[in-house]
Amino acid sequence: MNYYNSKIIKGKDFSVVRTEVEAALKEEGFGILTEIDFQATMKKKLDKDYLPHVILGACNPTYADKVVSIEPHISTLLPCNVTIREMESGDIEVSAMDPAAAMKVVENDEIVQHAEEVNEMLKNVLKAI
Structure with missing residues (x-):
């Protein structure tokens, strides 16, 4: 199983893509x-050069509430990271x-079910950009 989903965007500026990602997440x-x-x-920290690269900690409060209500320690796995990199x-x-x-x-099927729903929502974000 892959642990992420991704999409390559051609011909757009980093800042434009970032704005589109943030709008799609909000949607x-x-x-x-x-x-x-x-x-x-x-x-x-390391005096090492990288191309533009940001990590956004995205949270859907409704789903965060659902899973934390089931398993309080699940918050160690939150929020959902979305990366944008050139x-x-x-x-x-x-x-x-x-x-x-x-x-x-x-190992809790109810939590995994909610996580699968969130995964579909994150896939929708990738489709929207």
């Missing part, structure tokens, strides 16, 4: 809880974790 009921500028962090070719790759793959370690 699916997600908010952005965290943001990591991977490029800036690696430059600052590739050497100039194309932009948008990837979203597969929450169903991550939640299988909990």
Whole structure:
């Protein structure tokens, strides 16, 4: 099983793709809880150069509430990460974790069912951009 889904975007600027990703996430009921500028962090901490690359911690509050109500420690696996990174070719790759793959370690079918629903929503985000 793959642990993520992704899409390659050609011919668009990184900032345009990011705006589209954020709008598509909002449309699916997600908010952005965290943001990591991977490029800036690696430059600052390791003096290593990367192309633009951000990690967005996306959360759908309804589903977060459902799974935390079932298993409080599940919050260690939240939020859902969505990455946007520029590739050497100039194309932009948008990837979203597969929450169903991550939640299988909990061994609770009810949680996995919710995670599969969230995975479909994240796939919808990729389709929308």
